[in-house]
Amino acid sequence: MLNLIANENMKIYRRMRTWILVILIVAIVLLTGILMKTHEAPPSSNWRTALQAQTTQLQQELTQVQGKHVFMPARATAGMEIQIKKNQYEISHNIAPAQYTAWSFTSTIEQRAIGVLLTVFVAIVAGDIVAGEFSSGTIKLLLTRPQTRARILLSKYVATLIFAVFMMAVTIVASLVIGGVLYGFANASQTYVYMDASGHVQQMGMIPYIFTNYAFNSVSMLMTVTIAFMISTIFRSSAIAIAISILSLFIGNTLVAVLSSYSWDKYILFANTDLSQYVFNGPLISGMTMTFSIIVLVVYFIVMNGLSWFLFKKRDVALT
Amino acid sequence: MADQIAVQIRNLTKRVGNKTIVDGLSFDIPKGEVFGFLGPNGAGKTTTIRMMVGLISISEGQVLVQGIDVEKNFSQAMQHVGCIVENPELYKFLSGYQNLKHMARMSPGTMDARIDEVVKLVGLQNRIHDKVKTYSLGMRQRLGLAQALLHQPSVLILDEPTNGLDPAGIRELRDNLRRLAREEGMAVIVSSHLLSEMELMCDRIAVIAQGKLVSVQTLSDLMSGGERHVITSFEVGDKALALSILNRLFKDHVVDDDNHPHLISLKIDKERIPDAIQALVEGGVRVYGVSAVTKTLEETFLEMTGDGIIA
CATH class of the missing domain: 3.40.50.300 (P-loop containing nucleotide triphosphate hydrolases)
Structure with a gap:
């Protein structure tokens, strides 16, 4: 099995295409960093006073709400609390607003620039790793050796996941290095303030926050890889596999929103792929829980991989 | 057995x-x-x-x-089993050696020394570390054979x-x-x-x-087709005279080659060919050549497989 994975790795990393994707990631991180740096407004000399004033005003509004003088939805008050905590943190740690550090830069890159793109790149490799062997005819080499078809498919799956981890590592390292050069590594203990699923304001360290986001992103990446594999074995065409898995990434959420009036909406795969909804901001569809989503994901995972495995094992490799 | x-x-x-x-x-x-x-x-x-x-x-x-x-x-x-199904299938972005390594990893017990052995066997020593996309068709065929022979x-x-x-x-x-x-x-x-x-x-x-x-x-x-009758072709001087002699002796066995002014074909037993030559010579026909026309494999093949009508 290790030999088979070594083979798949060789076919991924000895290819120019893979390194173009890596270079693209680094280039996008670099470009984003440079753009952010050049468009950054220089902090005004009295930012501390301004921040203090804003905080005081927010606190006053909050006491009014709590004293029932003004009505305001819970979410809005939570938003105000977040802003107050952020301000207080920035004042006490001497960070001018909108000033980045290597840590907050890394987190922003994942959330705003690279997160989805990373999944797209992994889908390109995942969609091609099975179907590409069919279109080049090399599948005949793999399937006429003393290896079961299940092992061949599994080795490709594992190699794709290794590639996904590799690409995430590239992004994190590139973000930290470029962020560090542009903004410095100060304030490693910086915290991220957010509202949890039940509407309470919470905070966590920036570094755990970065890894939490990557962890949640890898769940949706895993599902995209699984879709790409399934489409690959059904259609045996890289183009279709890559297109459908990337499309699902972009229209998945829209689909869930459009079908929100139906009660079965929450069983759609895409309503469940983003597990971060249970930690940050609260679920997309009320009444859903983390456990529910994990069960739905596991069922989809087993069904889709089972289908890939069955088709890959049973179907004839007929004339090309 | x-x-x-x-x-x-x-x-x-x-x-x-x-x-x-x-x-x-x-x-x-x-x-x-x-x-x-x-x-x-x-x-x-x-x-x-x-x-x-x-x-x-x-x-x-x-x-x-x-x-x-x-x-x-x-x-x-x-x-x-070693096989090449249709074309020698190769990863063009890998070198010849990497292609063989890929193959060896899938066949338990294939050592690196064996790779060098098959490379020599097919005579690719000088180009084995080049990428396959630079190979000619002949070289690809050789590499394909090396792949098929790798695990002995x-x-x-x-x-x-x-x-x-x-x-x-x-x-x-x-x-x-x-x-x-x-x-x-x-x-x-x-x-x-x-x-x-x-x-x-x-x-x-x-x-x-x-x-x-x-x-x-x-x-x-397959080539003799187990047939006793052989077609023999005679190159003669006076075709008309020869035809009349042969028609008398081997009625129904004469195949007149209309297209050629000097060729006549006979479908007879091998044993009777000397008789035909003798009759021609005695009848005053000049014989320039006698050749046996064996049925080609192609004719046998077409006979056996029908005229290629796809069912």
Whole structure:
């Protein structure tokens, strides 16, 4: 099995295409960093006073709400609390607003620039790793050796996941290095303030926050890889596999929103792929829980991989 | 005798929907033989070969390689089989050596030393570390053969191996295959729709048409066709005179070649050819040449397979 994975790795990393994707990631991180740096407004000399004033005003509004003088939805008050905590943190740690550090830069890159793109790149490799062997005819080499078809498919799956981890590592390292050069590594203990699923304001360290986001992103990446594999074995065409898995990434959420009036909406795969909804901001569809989503994901995972495995094992490799 | 048989095919059948593509093929292939698999396009050659190497499921019957059932014990059976199905399949973005390494990793017990050995065998030492996309077709064919031979198989299966090769390449492949069969006792199975190739390459030929086995014969049997009558052509001076003499002696056996002013053909027993020559000479006809026209393999083939109507 290790030999088979070594083979798949060789076919991924000895290819120019893979390194173009890596270079693209680094280039996008670099470009984003440079753009952010050049468009950054220089902090005004009295930012501390301004921040203090804003905080005081927010606190006053909050006491009014709590004293029932003004009505305001819970979410809005939570938003105000977040802003107050952020301000207080920035004042006490001497960070001018909108000033980045290597840590907050890394987190922003994942959330705003690279997160989805990373999944797209992994889908390109995942969609091609099975179907590409069919279109080049090399599948005949793999399937006429003393290896079961299940092992061949599994080795490709594992190699794709290794590639996904590799690409995430590239992004994190590139973000930290470029962020560090542009903004410095100060304030490693910086915290991220957010509202949890039940509407309470919470905070966590920036570094755990970065890894939490990557962890949640890898769940949706895993599902995209699984879709790409399934489409690959059904259609045996890289183009279709890559297109459908990337499309699902972009229209998945829209689909869930459009079908929100139906009660079965929450069983759609895409309503469940983003597990971060249970930690940050609260679920997309009320009444859903983390456990529910994990069960739905596991069922989809087993069904889709089972289908890939069955088709890959049973179907004839007929004339090309 | 039984342990001399490398591959046994028993009632091998492939059905897709209600169409039978390969219909009850049975034959044995002994060690050290180059076995040809001949048939027009669409006869079921490739389907049969793909069933033999596990790329296509078998509807009925079985394939035994060294006595091991390909369907039931696929991995064990495949350790004895090297194959090139259609084209030599290669990863063009890898070097020749990496392609072989890729192959070796999939065949348990294949050492790096063996890679160097096959590289030498096919004569690619100087270019093995270059990327395959820089290789010529002939070099790709050699690398494909090296891949197939890497794990020292006792059965070599090649589907249409001469496709796209130039005459020198075909000759080289032919010599290689004959040597492997003779010196290493390998059973080599080659499919083709080209008769001329089969004539030069194979010891025995199975002819199939429309999925059915038409015959399995040695090359010489196939060519003589077991016929007693031979066509003999005479080159004569005075054709009209010769015709009248021969018509008297061999009524109904004269085939007049209308297109040629000096040629007459006779379809008679070999024993009667001297009689014909004597009669011509005594009748005053000048005879310039006598030649036996054996039926070509091509004619035999067309006779056996019908006129290529695709069912």
